[in-house]
Amino acid sequence: MKENIVIIGGGIAGLEAAAQLLSLGYKPIIIEKSDHLGGHVAEWNCLFPDMTPARDIVSSLAARSADANIFLNTEISFVNKLKDSYNIMLSNGISIITKIILVTTGFSVFDAAKKEEYGYGVYDQVITNRDLEHWFNTGEDKRVNDCGMNAVGFVHCVGSRDEKARNPQCSKVCCITAVKQAIELKQKFPDAMVYCFYMDLRMFGKKYEDFYISAQRDYGVRFIRGRVSEVSENIDGRVIVKAEDTLSGKPVKVTLDLLVLMAGMVCSPDSTRVANMARLPVDSDGFLKSEDNVADIISSPKEGVFYAGACTGPKTVPETLAEARAAALKVHLYIKGLE
Amino acid sequence: MDFGFKLSPSSAINLDKVDLSRFEKLHGIEPDIIKCMACGSCTSSCPANRFSGMSLRKVILDLQRGREKEALGMLRNCMLCGKCTMVCPRGINTRHLILSICRIYGEDGK
Numbered sequence: 001m002k003e004n005i006v007i008i009g010g011g012i013a014g015l016e017a018a019a020q021l022l023s024l025g026y027k028p029i030i031i032e033k034s035d036h037l038g039g040h041v042a043e044w045n046c047l048f049p050d051m052t053p054a055r056d057i058v059s060s061l062a063a064r065s066a067d068a069n070i071f072l073n074t075e076i077s078f079v080n081k082l083k084d085s086y087n088i089m090l091s092n093g094i095s096i097i098t099k100i101i102l103v104t105t106g107f108s109v110f111d112a113a114k115k116e117e118y119g120y121g122v123y124d125q126v127i128t129n130r131d132l133e134h135w136f137n138t139g140e141d142k143r144v145n146d147c148g149m150n151a152v153g154f155v156h157c158v159g160s161r162d163e164k165a166r167n168p169q170c171s172k173v174c175c176i177t178a179v180k181q182a183i184e185l186k187q188k189f190p191d192a193m194v195y196c197f198y199m200d201l202r203m204f205g206k207k208y209e210d211f212y213i214s215a216q217r218d219y220g221v222r223f224i225r226g227r228v229s230e231v232s233e234n235i236d237g238r239v240i241v242k243a244e245d246t247l248s249g250k251p252v253k254v255t256l257d258l259l260v261l262m263a264g265m266v267c268s269p270d271s272t273r274v275a276n277m278a279r280l281p282v283d284s285d286g287f288l289k290s291e292d293n294v295a296d297i298i299s300s301p302k303e304g305v306f307y308a309g310a311c312t313g314p315k316t317v318p319e320t321l322a323e324a325r326a327a328a329l330k331v332h333l334y335i336k337g338l339e
Numbered sequence: 340m341d342f343g344f345k346l347s348p349s350s351a352i353n354l355d356k357v358d359l360s361r362f363e364k365l366h367g368i369e370p371d372i373i374k375c376m377a378c379g380s381c382t383s384s385c386p387a388n389r390f391s392g393m394s395l396r397k398v399i400l401d402l403q404r405g406r407e408k409e410a411l412g413m414l415r416n417c418m419l420c421g422k423c424t425m426v427c428p429r430g431i432n433t434r435h436l437i438l439s440i441c442r443i444y445g446e447d448g449k
Contacts, residue, residue: 117426157428161376161428162428163428163429163430164427164428164430165428199376199378200376225379226378226379226383227378227379227380227383227428228383229379229380229383229384229426230383230384242383242384243379243383244379244380244382244383244388244394244396245379246377246378246379246382246396249394249397251382251383251388251389252383
């Protein structure tokens with residue numbers, strides 16, 4: 001059990017894999033660039049479809065993986081391939097020789113300011129899904145006006161399915177996140193009109209369809225099939241959203257107090273950086289390339305390098321956790337094979 | 340003869356009878372046409388839409404459903420400003436597409 005296992009990324013994938021490896025008797029090393037564990041989930045408030053508090057998930061994962069060697073505020077300086085192992089140099093000067101690297105570097109949220117027509121960073125009433133979660137958590141955001149919330153809009157597919165944004169793939173979780181956030185806003189502001197502008201709704205997961213029906217039936221969220229083409233500000237500081245209501249075939253415009261952009265998932269620059277250092281291939285969607293996208297998504301084409309979570313593509317929390325468990329078992333069997 | 344009522348022709352689209360030969364020709368030179376996912380970005384940014392009902396989304400759909408007359412009628416209102424090309428999330432060169440439609444479907448007198 002003296003084999004080093006390096007887990008790059010202390011998000012939920014890294015923590016779950018570490019917890020599993022600990023229970024198998026290993027002592028994994030987690031390298032996390034930020035000052036906290038839990039990654040994106042640590043910044044979220046509640047998780048679909050059961051409104052599980054994200055805080056509970058992260059704290060239980062952190063508790064279960066607490067015995068791992070955890071380096072916070074640490075980045076990878078370089079990775080050298082030795083004869084049958086890797087030499088990883090960390091930014092704190094420590095170097096690790098390991099035969100096993102588990103990449104759990106995850107995703108980045110698309111920078112919504114790149115879609116200039118939506119006015120993120122230009123108009124005060126335009127925020128992103130992540131900003132809204134921050135507001136749910138802290139109640140602090142000057143752009144959200146507590147009193148006077150009459151109409152709210154959600155724009156799906158911001159930076160997803162968009163070749164102009166160089167991100168043609170579907171981010172998969174934004175549809176259900178928009179439904180969740182629309183419901184949460186309706187709970188806080190029952191009198192407000194809430195609109196979702198979508199191209200296609202992808203309610204693929206367990207209980208997602210129920211959640212979507214509930215948003216319509218119990219909360220009166222209005223779904224409009226049409227992609228928002230432009231956002232502008234009117235004289236009293238509200239935003240005007242224009243789209244085509246493709247189902248009625250008519251142009252539609254609506255004035256809103258708050259517009260939430262559902263920014264999608266893109267491969268994080270850190271994943272790409274690690275991929276470059278460890279010579280890992282990148283797939284056509286910009287995420288890391290697996291050995292096989294059906295049969296073996298957690299193996300990289302490189303000996304001893306494995307993946308878990310959203311570094312190989314957009315994933316939900318349960319999918320990421322399941323992958324992390326699978327990767328831990330894969331690592332265990334790989335070590336058994338070495339002996 | 341007046342029977343006091345009349346029969347309207349069916350408005351259903353019969354895909355068995357739709358002639359797609361010109362659409363296939365168009366598809367040959369504009370392969371991106373089938374990438375359209377009908378999001379309506381082109382239509383909502385179209386300056387001719389609200390006055391004339393011009394909708395490139397509907398044009399593309401109509402051509403695939405054999406409703407060529409309706410499609411070409413709408414296209415007459417296009418001013419070729421190219422705003423739709425700028426907003427298309429699938430990166431379709433819509434302005435070029437419109438010109439190709441006119442070339443192929445206009446061959447026997449539009």
